[in-house]
Amino acid sequence: MSQSRHVPVMLQRCLDLLAPALERPGAVAVDCTLGLGGHSEALLTRFPEARLVALDRDKEALRLSAERLAPFGERVTLVHAVYDELPEVLERLGIARVQGVLFDLGVSSMQLDESGRGFAYAQDAPLDMRMDQTTGISAAEVLNTYPPGELVRILRTYGEEKQAKRIVSAIVHEREKEPFDTSGRLVELIRDALPQAAKRTGGNPAKRTFQALRIEVNGELAVLERAVPAAVKALAVGGRIAVLSYHSLEDRLVKHVFAAGAATTAPPGLPVVPERYQPRLKLLTRGAELPTEEEIAENRRAAPARLRGAQRIRESIE
DSSP states (O other): OOGGGOOOTTHHHHHHHHHHHHSSTTOEEEESOOTTSHHHHHHHHHOTTOEEEEEESOHHHHHHHHHHHGGGGGGEEEEEOOGGGHHHHHHHHTOOOEEEEEEEOSOOHHHHHSGGGOOOSSSOOBSOOOSSTTSSOOHHHHHHHSOHHHHHHHHHHHHOOTTHHHHHHHHHHHHHHSOOOBHHHHHHHHHHHSOHHHHTSSSOTTHHHHHHHHHHHHTHHHHHHHHHHHHHHHEEEEEEEEEEESSHHHHHHHHHHHHHHTSOOOOTTOSSOOGGGSOSEEEOSSSOBOOOHHHHHHOGGGTTOEEEEEEEOSOOOO
């Protein structure tokens, strides 16, 4: 797909949130979800003094972004890694603390648009869904081998799918006849399995099942649960973090990490709160910020986005 068509979500707002920390000479920014490099390119352009470390688990994304970011030369370090590996990546690079961290969670436009990956329910493709195609199990293996109870749990928890039982019993019935290998057959099955009323709400009826499978295949929530606290820990005092999430499970997780960091941990009733109990974070957004209507009109993938930001205001006293 052409990179010019790829519009990074809430780009201006992300840059503004991170700006006070990245305008300092020698600042290091981390883009934990490089994708096609849209946010990274904008960061490097707007903060000419900053150096960037960018991570992605998808080798194809790294290859395309390397071309896009080549003009910035030495200022860019691209790393093939999952974002919960951030502490190891920074240690390898000899970077003790960073000034800015950006997460743009969810599936990159490239993965959705590249038909052979099986992320999109709009086109028939092999049911893969791995962001890193060199490792792990595919969505087809999950569908064909997981016990029914486990599939129901995944669809309910990760897809918030109310009709999970009905869909799973159809999957189990079908996979006994022939294993699943393409997304088209799964979409068809979900359409047939759902009652009429359920088909009328909220877009493609397969959307929630595909989301659930993708999260399971890539271990996304478990990775995020480790990654956000690690990123906060990597921030220097004054450093800032911005996180874009695309469904309530991700957003809730980010909200909890930020809220815990922004709260005092002092036992109740202390007349003076000692330094070690003081909050480590200051929240930069009131709740989660949403994209504007103009932005959604320009880029429909921005519609579910939720942005939260926080600033490191003191060291942790471990």
